[in-house]
Amino acid sequence: MSKKVIIIGSGIAGISSSLKLKSYGINSIILDKGNFIGGRISTREVKIGSSSNYFFHGAQFFTAKTHEFKKIISTGVNGKYIKEFGNFDPKRYRGNKTMRDFLLNLSKKLHIQQKVKIIGIKSDNNKIKVLDNKIKEWISYDGVISTLPAPQNCELLNQFPSLQKTLNTGSYHACIALMFTFDEIPQGLKTYYDFYKKPGILSWMASGSNLNVWTAHTNEKFSDLNYHKNKNFLTEKIMSSIKQFFSSSKIKFHGLHVWRYAKVAKKCLGPQIDPKYPVAIAGDFLEGPNVEAAFISGNKAANLIFNRLK
Numbered sequence: 001m002s003k004k005v006i007i008i009g010s011g012i013a014g015i016s017s018s019l020k021l022k023s024y025g026i027n028s029i030i031l032d033k034g035n036f037i038g039g040r041i042s043t044r045e046v047k048i049g050s051s052s053n054y055f056f057h058g059a060q061f062f063t064a065k066t067h068e069f070k071k072i073i074s075t076g077v078n079g080k081y082i083k084e085f086g087n088f089d090p091k092r093y094r095g096n097k098t099m100r101d102f103l104l105n106l107s108k109k110l111h112i113q114q115k116v117k118i119i120g121i122k123s124d125n126n127k128i129k130v131l132d133n134k135i136k137e138w139i140s141y142d143g144v145i146s147t148l149p150a151p152q153n154c155e156l157l158n159q160f161p162s163l164q165k166t167l168n169t170g171s172y173h174a175c176i177a178l179m180f181t182f183d184e185i186p187q188g189l190k191t192y193y194d195f196y197k198k199p200g201i202l203s204w205m206a207s208g209s210n211l212n213v214w215t216a217h218t219n220e221k222f223s224d225l226n227y228h229k230n231k232n233f234l235t236e237k238i239m240s241s242i243k244q245f246f247s248s249s250k251i252k253f254h255g256l257h258v259w260r261y262a263k264v265a266k267k268c269l270g271p272q273i274d275p276k277y278p279v280a281i282a283g284d285f286l287e288g289p290n291v292e293a294a295f296i297s298g299n300k301a302a303n304l305i306f307n308r309l310k
């Protein structure tokens with residue numbers, strides 16, 4: 001089918017939409033405003049001496065319950081770009097050696113362009129026109145899948161009220177990620193520490209590509225109350241929690257990332273495709289607060305667009 005489909009966002013929902021369309025013989029282009037693919041499955045490089053080290057300051061791992069995502073994982077494990085993380089039941093996985101390697105391998109045959117922000121979408125007879133901040137001209141497509149977090153998607157899709165209605169029903173928790181390294185790796189260090197339901201402001205702390213690079217995440221309560229506050233204030237607060245935990249080690253601060261829309265608090269309910277136009281939405285906000293859910297929503301959006309364009 002020689003149709004021209006655009007996917008907005010190179011997170012896992014965008015990648016899975018594009019892979020699914022490809023399986024139907026439809027080539028799509030993914031455009032994303034960020035510097036790297038992956039969206040909230042993010043990797044940041046830091047050089048220590050001459051060696052590259054990687055923080056994972058978004059999703060820390062992924063799990064698989066569905067047949068579709070289990071297949072992605074077993075292909076990745078066989079291809080050595082996914083590895084098991086920790087010793088959990090059900091199993092948890094990470095990219096090998098970084099989260100970005102996982103996504104780069106998964107999307108090898110896809111057409112993705114970074115650093116392009118979509119700033120408008122409108123209908124034009126049976127086609128959809130899209131405006132970006134690079135070419136700055138309206139370009140016509142046969143179909144669109146938009147995978148931005150729900151509130152941002154809602155703003156972009158202001159010409160499509162029924163999708164806006166769906167997008168307005170959900171909500172997100174924020175999360176603040178602080179990246180740090182040790183001057184000397186402490187003895188007996190584990191690869192992760194889980195603070196779920198424990199007092200304090202942290203939810204989780206885990207190493208990245210090796211035991212020297214770490215990310216600490218704040219819990220939902222602290223994040224939702226404080227994400228908009230001054231970065232120096234947040235850095236001081238989080239660093240003092242980490243220092244209490246590793247009281248005998250010297251810790252070096254490397255960066256702070258505030259995720260306003262981190263984890264789905266309430267899923268969006270309603271139609272995933274516009275009743276009239278070939279515009280669909282995909283993202284974790286439709287299925288649940290994790291990587292696998294976002295992947296599944298991308299598959300569903302691709303099925304809806306394929307059926308609409310048939």
Ligand SMILES: Cc1cc2nc3c(=O)[nH]c(=O)nc-3n(C[C@H](O)[C@H](O)[C@H](O)COP(=O)(O)OP(=O)(O)OC[C@H]3O[C@@H](n4cnc5c(N)ncnc54)[C@H](O)[C@@H]3O)c2cc1C
Pocket residue numbers: 008009010011012013014031032033034037038039040041057058059060061062063116117118119147148149152156175177217259261262263282283284285288289290291292294
């Ligand atoms: C701190 C944190 C920790 C997490 N931990 C886990 C975990 O351990 N396990 C787990 O399974 N899940 C975790 N999650 C959730 C998981 O990361 C998300 O559910 C999943 O990655 C969402 O994928 P997505 O494709 O729906 O959205 P995103 O990854 O947000 O992708 C949307 C993309 O759209 C792009 N975009 C936005 N606006 C525009 C525009 N105007 N034009 C072009 N592009 C645009 C963005 O750059 C982004 O790349 C975590 C999330 C965060 C933030």
